[in-house]
Amino acid sequence: MPVHIPVPDYIWILGHRILIKYVPEDDPKLEDNWGHLVTEDLTIYLSQAISGTLLQETLFHEVLHAVDCFSTSSTLSERNIFRLSSTLFASLRDNRGVAQFIMHNMEADDGG
Numbered sequence: 001m002p003v004h005i006p007v008p009d010y011i012w013i014l015g016h017r018i019l020i021k022y023v024p025e026d027d028p029k030l031e032d033n034w035g036h037l038v039t040e041d042l043t044i045y046l047s048q049a050i051s052g053t054l055l056q057e058t059l060f061h062e063v064l065h066a067v068d069c070f071s072t073s074s075t076l077s078e079r080n081i082f083r084l085s086s087t088l089f090a091s092l093r094d095n096r097g098v099a100q101f102i103m104h105n106m107e108a109d110d111g112g
């Protein structure tokens with residue numbers, strides 16, 4: 001039985017505090033997607049129509065959009081973000097021990 005972890009309220013991306021809102025699937029901010037980063041709002045919107053792994057993968061995808069948006073002047077294409085997010089997500093899932101090692105004992109400098 002998987003442990004239920006609530007959707008986080010926000011995430012720090014390169015010094016920007018990005019809100020995470022889990023909204024009804026007909027919310028216009030979603031623009032008919034499961035997830036959508038609205039940079040003007042500093043918010044990632046996620047559809048309440050999804051849960052579990054799909055929700056996690058969608059949040060990861062939107063986080064990559066945010067990293068891309070706040071780190072470069074020209075943003076990656078949707079296709080490239082999709083390829084990066086799906087392959088990185090799968091790699092993290094298949095190597096949980098490595099992900100834990102990378103993050104282990106990091107100094108708390110995330111502002112949170």
Ligand SMILES: [Zn+2]
Binds near residue numbers: 065078082
């Ligand atoms: Zn996208």
